[in-house]
Amino acid sequence: MSIEVKNINKSFESKKVDQLTVLKDVNLTIDDGELVCLLGPSGCGKTTLLRLIAGLDQPTSGEIIANGEKVSGPSGDRAVIFQQYSLFPWLTVLKNVTFGLEMTTGNSKEENIALAEEYLERVGLIEFKDSYPHELSGGMKQRVAIIRSLLNHSPILLMDEPFSALDMINRHKLQEQLIEVWQRFENTIVFVTHDVDEAVFLADKIVVMGRKPGRIDKIIEVGLERPRKRESKEFILLMESIVENLDMGELDKKSLE
Amino acid sequence: MFDNYKNKFIPLILPICIIIFWYLITEGLGIVDLYKLPGPITVCQAAWILILNGKLLTNTVDTLVKVFAGLIAAAVVAIPLGILLGWYKTLEDFASLVISVLRPIPPVAWIPFSILWFGIGMFPAVFIIFMGCVFPILIYTLDGVKRTDKVLIESAQTLGAGDRDVLKRIMIPSAVPYVVSGLRVGMGIALMCTISAEMVGSGSGLGYMILTATSLFDPGTTVVGMLVIGLIGIVFDLIFTKVQKRIFW
């Protein structure tokens, strides 16, 4: 499914100023099956833009079209993986994973469970199927949340810094798993990050955002072949050029070292 | 192991001291007149008599039946109402003033009306208990529903859940711990209300037993009644603690 963001402005009521403009004149086209990263410093409106695409918030002006239809509210077509952990604490891992299936498909219970178990098996979480979220580590929770959305076959996945709380090894592992899954399901992914390395590793297209007001500064097509190698010359050059060209402010410069 | 033993023993020290002190100032040294404060031996004798003639059991059961009837009636009204008000903001605004006015009225203030409306016997008492616990349960439930984590609601929505699914599968489960807290608070209030209610419009129950014993110059029975109420409180508290431990979210 393609996404079109047209002339979006978003402001919030604010006590200090009358209107706090968070996004100004944002235009963006995301093609069907594309993996796009929104990259920018903290506070530039990445989460805000993602929430608008999800339909969880409404723009002040402009419109968003997903698959030819105007976005007016949340839908199972656009799954969101939030920056915070979002598993349902009173459900086991298995029941969390089948939640979406029960909402969107007419499958029998057995079918749903079989499907969920298959996926949990694949990411090595099958032993935890009867555990509750509070018994999992952060990375495990995020993996379960991703499976929960994937299983739903949402054609669009909106991911808000899902791996930012993880250590580097786990982050890299999950990035690879994400690429695998995306290649198999061919869904459209919008992935928010403030980590240049992550954006270059994942994206077909990097949308670089700036702030005050939040806006799109530049769109970079990443032509690197997959599977991408972090140590390759092209990878490093691209990262350097992104970092140099931008007001990196609070961006994660460490990822360059 | 020693620690464990110590932890179980510590709460018992103060009650034992109190009983010894109590014995000394009453029956032991006779500092306080027995008609002002009965001693522990008098109380034990009274308890023994009440156990033998079965009055302790019947009165306790009688009080418990009222407590449960009132609490269950309150829960049946307050929990669905709380969920409804938590779900529809407009309805909450609509009802808020009435709730705010009724809530601070002490349950015993309803005693005159309860007698007028329900006569004597069990029903006026149940009504007073109902009035006492309906508001805490309502407020806790309402609060629990409203406090549902926004991220969980939005996750469910982006997984394809409609409004009803969000209510049934997200807001209600997430309110469960609050509802249990409400029931716990309600239970405490119910116990207090019952005793007061029985002292006025009733011919049975622990409250009635306490009051009649006092007028019959039988202070031993009065103290037995008080202690039984305390014990019931402890038992319920233990049960609720167990239940709350099982609700881990």
Ligand SMILES: Nc1ncnc2c1ncn2[C@@H]1O[C@H](COP(=O)(O)OP(=O)(O)OP(=O)(O)O)[C@@H](O)[C@H]1O
């Ligand atoms: N509901 C809201 N009400 C008022 N202001 C808001 C609201 N949500 C976001 N903002 C403001 O909008 C700006 C952008 O916020 P947003 O969460 O989109 O940033 P972000 O790019 O996701 O940052 P981070 O990388 O730290 O997550 C911030 O200045 C924030 O204070």
Ligand SMILES: [Mg+2]
């Ligand atoms: Mg954010």
